[in-house]
Amino acid sequence: MIRLSRWLDRIGRRLAATPAIGIGLAVALLAISLMLAVHNEGLARAEKTRDAEIQARILAASLAGPLAFDDAAGTREYVEALSRRPDVLVIGAYGDDGRVRASFTRRGRPLPATARIGPPIEAAGELSVTAPVTQSGTRLGSVLLTVATESWWARATRYAGIAIVVVLASLLVAALAIFYAQASAAHRQLTEEIEHRREAEEALRQAQKMEAMGQLTGGVAHDFNNMLMVASSGLDLLDRTDDPAKRARLNDGIRQAIERGAKLTQQLLTFARRSPLTPEVLDIGARIRALQSLLERSLREDIAVDLAIPAGVWPIEVDASQLDVAVLNIAINARDAMPNGGSLRISAANLPGEGDRADMVGLSIRDSGTGIAPELMQKVFEPFFTTKGVGSGTGLGLSQVYGFARSSDGEVRIESQLGDGTTVTLLFPRSSKPLPHRIYRAADQGTADGSRRILIVEDDDHVAELVGQMLQELGYQSVRAQQATEGLDLIGSSGPFDLVLSDMIMPGRMNGLDLAQELGRRHRGLPVILMTGFSEAAASAAAEGIPLLVKPYTIDALGDALRKALR
Amino acid sequence: MLAGAAAPAADPVALEYAVKANYLYKFAPFVRWPAGAFEDASSPLRICIAGSDPFGTTLDKAVVGQQVGGRSIVVRRIGTAPRPRCHILFIGRSAEALATEIAPGEPILTVGDRRRAPAMIQFAVVGGRVRFAVDVGAAQRGNIALSSKLLGLAMEVDR
Numbered sequence: 001m002i003r004l005s006r007w008l009d010r011i012g013r014r015l016a017a018t019p020a021i022g023i024g025l026a027v028a029l030l031a032i033s034l035m036l037a038v039h040n041e042g043l044a045r046a047e048k049t050r051d052a053e054i055q056a057r058i059l060a061a062s063l064a065g066p067l068a069f070d071d072a073a074g075t076r077e078y079v080e081a082l083s084r085r086p087d088v089l090v091i092g093a094y095g096d097d098g099r100v101r102a103s104f105t106r107r108g109r110p111l112p113a114t115a116r117i118g119p120p121i122e123a124a125g126e127l128s129v130t131a132p133v134t135q136s137g138t139r140l141g142s143v144l145l146t147v148a149t150e151s152w153w154a155r156a157t158r159y160a161g162i163a164i165v166v167v168l169a170s171l172l173v174a175a176l177a178i179f180y181a182q183a184s185a186a187h188r189q190l191t192e193e194i195e196h197r198r199e200a201e202e203a204l205r206q207a208q209k210m211e212a213m214g215q216l217t218g219g220v221a222h223d224f225n226n227m228l229m230v231a232s233s234g235l236d237l238l239d240r241t242d243d244p245a246k247r248a249r250l251n252d253g254i255r256q257a258i259e260r261g262a263k264l265t266q267q268l269l270t271f272a273r274r275s276p277l278t279p280e281v282l283d284i285g286a287r288i289r290a291l292q293s294l295l296e297r298s299l300r301e302d303i304a305v306d307l308a309i310p311a312g313v314w315p316i317e318v319d320a321s322q323l324d325v326a327v328l329n330i331a332i333n334a335r336d337a338m339p340n341g342g343s344l345r346i347s348a349a350n351l352p353g354e355g356d357r358a359d360m361v362g363l364s365i366r367d368s369g370t371g372i373a374p375e376l377m378q379k380v381f382e383p384f385f386t387t388k389g390v391g392s393g394t395g396l397g398l399s400q401v402y403g404f405a406r407s408s409d410g411e412v413r414i415e416s417q418l419g420d421g422t423t424v425t426l427l428f429p430r431s432s433k434p435l436p437h438r439i440y441r442a443a444d445q446g447t448a449d450g451s452r453r454i455l456i457v458e459d460d461d462h463v464a465e466l467v468g469q470m471l472q473e474l475g476y477q478s479v480r481a482q483q484a485t486e487g488l489d490l491i492g493s494s495g496p497f498d499l500v501l502s503d504m505i506m507p508g509r510m511n512g513l514d515l516a517q518e519l520g521r522r523h524r525g526l527p528v529i530l531m532t533g534f535s536e537a538a539a540s541a542a543a544e545g546i547p548l549l550v551k552p553y554t555i556d557a558l559g560d561a562l563r564k565a566l567r
Numbered sequence: 568m569l570a571g572a573a574a575p576a577a578d579p580v581a582l583e584y585a586v587k588a589n590y591l592y593k594f595a596p597f598v599r600w601p602a603g604a605f606e607d608a609s610s611p612l613r614i615c616i617a618g619s620d621p622f623g624t625t626l627d628k629a630v631v632g633q634q635v636g637g638r639s640i641v642v643r644r645i646g647t648a649p650r651p652r653c654h655i656l657f658i659g660r661s662a663e664a665l666a667t668e669i670a671p672g673e674p675i676l677t678v679g680d681r682r683r684a685p686a687m688i689q690f691a692v693v694g695g696r697v698r699f700a701v702d703v704g705a706a707q708r709g710n711i712a713l714s715s716k717l718l719g720l721a722m723e724v725d726r
Contacts, residue, residue, distance in 0.1 A: 064596070064716055065597070065716035065717060065719055068590075068593040069720050070586070070589075074720065135596035135597055135716070136595075136599075137596070137635075137637060138595065138634065138635045138636060140593070140596065
């Protein structure tokens with residue numbers, strides 16, 4: 001069975017590649033049918049000849065007595081009996097002197113005047129056979145029997161019906177083969193086109209994301225500038241004062257500015273990361289709250305962002321990063337509609353279904369801006385439609401919002417009054433799936449007992465120095481290697497270690513990920529934590545299931561990660 | 568029945584015996600003699616004429632070149648000689664007494680010249696045509712087997 005199915009599979013693939021096999025099959029079918037017809041025809045003719053010969057012999061045997069004793073009536077009787085067969089054309093009964101004793105001819109056919117004994121003769125649709133009349137080896141006469149065989153035309157007519165069926169079947173096979181090959185080719189082409197389209201769509205989504213980011217850049221740069229201002233002026237002031245209380249305040253201010261900056265870059269990196277479109281079940285409130293700081297910093301300071309998302313909003317199943325982009329796009333439009341400042345209110349609500357309408361979750365973003373003119377309302381979702389000046393908008397923002405809503409089985413509504421602001425509402429179907437289980441643990445502030453040894457693999461001296469100090473603060477011993485290979489050597493010479501904390505991107509032939517994989521082979525059970533600031537690298541580490549610290553990280557985050565890894 | 572065409576048509580009696588002569592040797596293929604009736608495989612079939620010969624040369628002419636089962640045919644006129652060594656014995660009307668001379672079980676096909684003659688096959692002329700009757704019982708007593716085809720052609724079959 002397996003061999004058969006393999007064979008069929010191979011045939012199917014060849015059929016898909018070219019119609020030649022199918023046409024060949026059709027031709028073979030025709031040829032076999034023709035051969036069978038010829039063979040059957042030969043058999044039928046032999047049968048007919050044998051039948052005529054048997055009839056002639058029976059007649060000859062019956063005529064022995066009548067011919068021997070000149071029983072003309074008896075002879076005629078036998079001849080007449082045989083003449084009732086419709087295919088009989090001529091019957092001649094000859095005596096031992098070779099002369100006709102009785103005869104029958106149909107439709108004026110000639111009767112040979114004298115007897116002939118010989119092999120069957122077939123000509124012009126007539127078959128003549130002869131048989132001697134003998135009794136105990138004594139020749140008493142002979143018979144001649146001529147029967148009608150089917151004419152070429154009659155035979156052709158008889159075969160025509162089946163021939164038509166066979167020819168049609170062959171044509172069908174050939175046509176199917178051609179169709180199948182064409183369909184396969186079309187299928188291949190379609191698959192390729194779908195793949196190209198998918199790639200193009202992915203590129204478009206990324207472009208839309210970067211477009212949204214580009215719109216954010218001004219606000220983000222401004223915010224960064226403020227943080228740098230806080231940090232640099234704070235450091236200046238630190239140099240000029242010895243008052244511990246003042247220094248502590250300054251330190252706090254600087255740390256807060258750096259933490260804010262770190263959070264912001266982290267969000268930007270996450271946002272910009274190229275990711276495949278993967279719907280996931282998510283809590284819309286949590287997602288928007290995570291986006292809030294980015295929104296606040298990237299919109300202008302004269303715009304107040306207000307979240308009104310109650311607890312208990314139903315989960316939805318959408319692509320998280322597309323949701324972020326959609327919200328940002330709407331927010332950017334809102335910002336541009338409020339050149340003199342205003343407020344942006346983001347609210348979410350459950351919309352229970354009625355009748356055959358399913359449960360939905362609505363996410364509304366309302367601004368207090370200029371509003372949209374009624375005649376433009378129909379056009380705002382069209383790609384490349386923009387009211388902004390050249391260079392300030394591509395017109396792809398709301399088309400991304402529309403496309404995202406449609407691809408998530410949702411919809412988007414827009415309400416606007418000139419001079420009275422705009423509300424964009426995204427509606428998503430409620431997901432029946434549960435939210436993914438997340439563990440939120442309060443950070444353990446305790447320190448280790450100083451007995452654990454940690455190997456730091458880091459090429460940057462400053463970072464290595466800082467991480468070493470943080471580890472010391474947390475109660476760990478540490479040894480530093482500059483490269484992955486050096487780290488492997490150190491494990492051999494200065495081991496054992498309880499954990500390896502390695503940078504992802506390092507000079508040398510091994511990067512952090514290679515090191516982690518090598519350690520997995522050589523020292524199974526030795527935990528590894530990777531550190532990186534690059535989101536692409538972070539994704540590949542996550543794919544390998546290796547714990548990851550995203551730079552810059554706080555000492556608390558480091559302690560937490562170490563405790564988790566060493567548990 | 569058609570008369571033998573070879574005989575002159577003028578004399579009905581000559582015609583009658585021409586037909587009878589023809590029949591006489593044609594009985595042979597429809598008859599099976601017991602083993603031992605012939606000396607060997609090539610010995611000829613003997614047709615004997617007892618009593619006066621009504622055939623003249625007709626019979627001799629009829630059998631010329633004829634063969635029965637690979638045997639040539641010879642004609643003997645035996646008059647009234649006893650114990651004839653024949654395969655077919657034509658018993659003329661004048662020699663019917665000879666029939667009693669034939670030993671029981673002797674394999675000789677006897678042919679009489681009239682109906683009820685003491686013979687296995689008895690010629691008769693019915694409606695101007697030569698026909699024959701068959702006495703199956705007599706044939707059986709003489710160890711002669713007759714073909715059913717011959718019986719089928721007989722005008723009467725006595726059992």
